[in-house]
Amino acid sequence: MRWIITSAWPYAHGTPHLGNIVSSLLSADIFTRFLRIQGHEVIYVTGSDEHGTPIEVKAIQLGVKPKDLTDKVHNEILKILKGFKIEPDNYTRTHNEVHIQFVREVFDKIYKNGYIFTKKDKLLYCPRDKIYLPDRFVIGKCPYCGYESARGDQCENCGRLLTPTELINPRCVICGETPIVKESIHYYFDLTKFESILYKWISESKTLSENAKNFSIQMLKQGLKPRSVTRNNRWGIPAPFPDASDLTIYVWFDAVLGYVSAVKELFLKRDMDPDKWKEWWWDKDTNVAFFIGKDNIPFHTIIFPALLLGTHDPYTLKFHIGSTEWLTFEGKKFSKSKGIGIWGEEAISLLPADYWRYTLTLIRPETKDTDFTWKILEYAVNEELNNHIGNLVHRVLKLIAKYNGYKVIPSSITRDSEKELNKLVYEVSAKVEELYYNMRFQRVINEVMKVVKRANAVINDERPWELYKTDYNAFKSMIHTLAKVIRDIAIMLYPIIPDTSIKIFDYLNLPMQNLRWDIIGKDFDHEVEIKRDFKPLFKKIDIEELKKKLSLMRGEHIKIDENYLKKLDLRVGKILEAEYKKGSTKIIRLKVDIGDKIIKILGGLGEYYKPTDLIGKTVVVVANIKEKKIMGEYSEGMLLAAIDEGGGISLLTPDREDVKAGTRVG
Known part of the structure; x- marks a missing residue:
């Protein structure tokens, strides 16, 4: 049976955190490994999602080209995948010629088939920068909750979806100017023409989960609306439509087609027939599994299938959706700016891949939101991996080495405890197989641990x-x-902790081609001589030590001596001027009087202060800090501020207003 496995493509404006990894990339890798040891023909493709407004905005704010930004992030993600032992057959990117050409061809087909129409839209336009302001190019006050920094596509405070024209007092994120409303012609995909066929496909599907079906049918009952497939962005795939030379394809429509183009690119990389991909995607019996967050379900049950149907080509719609709820970190939402969470590059520097893979699978949010905590990590590694799995394997290997000359000799069962243990392995392996196919990986661990614990008990009881x-x-x-x-535990857990399973097979001196599902429960057909240099599989971890290491990696809590402190030139300063840095509503440019001179300081104060609130304020300045380039401009100093638990900033100020600028602080 053929399977195409894919996962939500990481958005290339930053590296993924533990929640991103477990919901998509890791889950897809687990499923791929399971299907392969089941004997299926499998392709796993995914990649970096590079286009869209957020990346274009961030590139402008950093003073770099979008491609330079996504190159850097793409390479960092590749390192994270390697560190987690996540191994797609093709980890690609949306800004590549195969994908760009494919997307343009698909939309050209859909246009010629009559599913695309034009419509005049009223959009915000910045007269100063002479550009339209889609999505995150504009911020303003949320009309629902009053949040002052809501984006043009969504308010991150209340979560409501927005359009730029709904914002109160909108501002251009590039220059801070108030935009005007202008008309622009855009191209719309007429989803209404697919309502009946999508309803029939979803309701009759034998592969979609009930959750995905119910969620999607509810949307269909509410009625679909045409969706704009173009944007005024400069960074993206050029739209193939007539008179659309200044438009690009909206990133969501661009990215989902990557599931197909990545397979096409894979075969091209392998120097195979350029049309080989059609044997997979144009075969109605090919299964396609998507591993995504719950918020992405409609893009994979409505938008993506409609695009495929719109081509009139015979694409498979034998879809499986492996969606998850949210993972939080110590009860809070992941936030890099607030230091809440662990990111991929940090995780692989702290612990081996299998430690993370096991822990994240143990708490995978399959039916409800779950919470990562340091205590759960400690329990998963020290108790389940080390004390149960690791201890069992090491005890068995030591028994074989010490009492049987490193040999396992095929023998007939003589004791009831062995019969019961074999029966349990048979029952658990059948249940685990079902759970893998149903994408319930968290429960796989719970089932396999029944065998681990029973085997340890047999050793204790039978001595x-x-x-x-x-x-x-x-x-x-x-x-x-x-x-x-x-051996059977190693096979059942291979999709989750592959390095450990391979190590068990190596210690048992078993050929890797035997690491397959149909071996479970079978007797050894020949005498086996285990390796003599086996070692414990795991080491216990010290959570406090890991926290310290993470803090050091982030530059937190570093102790300095008194002499180093004396080197700092701390002075009282007075802010004379303040304005938003062009290209950002977060960075504010300040002119600060520090006594003997006036210096320029750029800081990320825009979320906490308005420029007008800062003028005349007395602050504490690090005056001899090395100049730092921020968005193409050098900052000559740094302000001292207190940061609360939520990440909020409060500038430090003297308790008397009559302290003169330039006064030393020490």
Whole structure:
């Protein structure tokens, strides 16, 4: 059976955190590994989503080209994937020629088939920068909750979806100017023409989960509306429509087509037939599995299928949706700016891949939101991996080495405890197989741990070291059974902790081609001699040490001596001028009097202060800090501020207003 596996493409304006990783990339890798040891023909593709307004805005704010920004992030993600042992057949990117050409061809087909029409839209336009302001190019006051920094596509405070023209007192994020409303012609995909066929497909689907079906049918009952597929962005895929030379394809429509173009690109990389991808995507029996967050379900059950149907080509719609709820960090939402969470590049520097893979799978938010905590990490590694799985494997290997000359000899079962253990392996493996196919990986761990704990109990109860003295045949049979069990545990857990499973097979001196599902429960058909240099599989972790290491990686809590502190030139300063830095509503440019001179300071104060609030304010300045380039301009100093638990900033000020600018602080 053929399977195409894919996952939500990481957005290339920053690296993924643990929640992003478990919901998509890791889950897809687990499913891919399971299907392969089941004997299926599998392709796993995913990649970096590079286009769209957020990346264009961030590039402007950093003073770099969008491609330079996405190149850097793409390479960082590749390192994270390697560190997590997440191994797609093709990890690609949306800004590549194969994808760009494919997207243009698809939309050209859909246009010629009559599903695209034009419409005049009223959009915000910045007269100063002479550009339209789609989505995140504009911020303003949310009309629903009053949040002052709502974006043009969504308010991050209340979560409401917005359009730029809904914002109160909108501002251009590039220059801070108030935009005007202008008309622009855009191209719309007429989703209304697909309502009935989508309803029939979703309601009759034998592969979509009930959750995905119910969610999607509810949307269809509310009625679909035409969706704009073009934007006025400069960074993106040029629209292939007539008179659309200044428009690009909206990033969401661009990105989902990557599931197809990535397969096409994979075969091109392998120097195979350029049309080989059609044998997969144009075969109605090919299964396609998507691993995504719950908010992305409609894009994969409505938008993407409608695009494929709009081409009139015979694409498979045998879709499977592996969606998750949200993962939080110590009860809070992940936030890099506030230091809440652990990001991929940090995780792989702290612990081996299998430690993270096991822990994240253990708390995978399959039916409800779950919370990552340091205590859960400690429990997963020290208790389940080390004390249960690792301990079992090491005990069995030591018994084989010490009492049986490193050999496992095929033997007939002699004791009821062995029969019961074999029966449990059979029952659990059947349940685990079902859970994998249903994408319930968290529960896989719970089931396999039943075997681990029972096997450890058998060793404690039967005391094989004593059997060796009184009944060697019973001992030999017991060793054979236990060796089979740790082999079978390795197979069942291979999709989740592949390095560990491979190590178990290596220690047992078993060929890797035997790491497949149909081996589970079978006796060894020949004498096995285990490796002599086996070692414990895991090491216990110290959470406090990990926290310290993470803080050091982030430059937090570094102790300095008194002499170093004396090197700092801390002075009282008075802010004379303040304005938004062009290209940002977060960065504010200040002119600050520090006594003997006036210096320029750029800081990320826009979320907490308005420029007018800062003028005349007395502050504390680090006057001899090395100049730093921010958005193409050098900042000559740094303001001292207090940062609360929520990440809010409060500038430090003297408690008397009559302190003169330039006064030393020490």
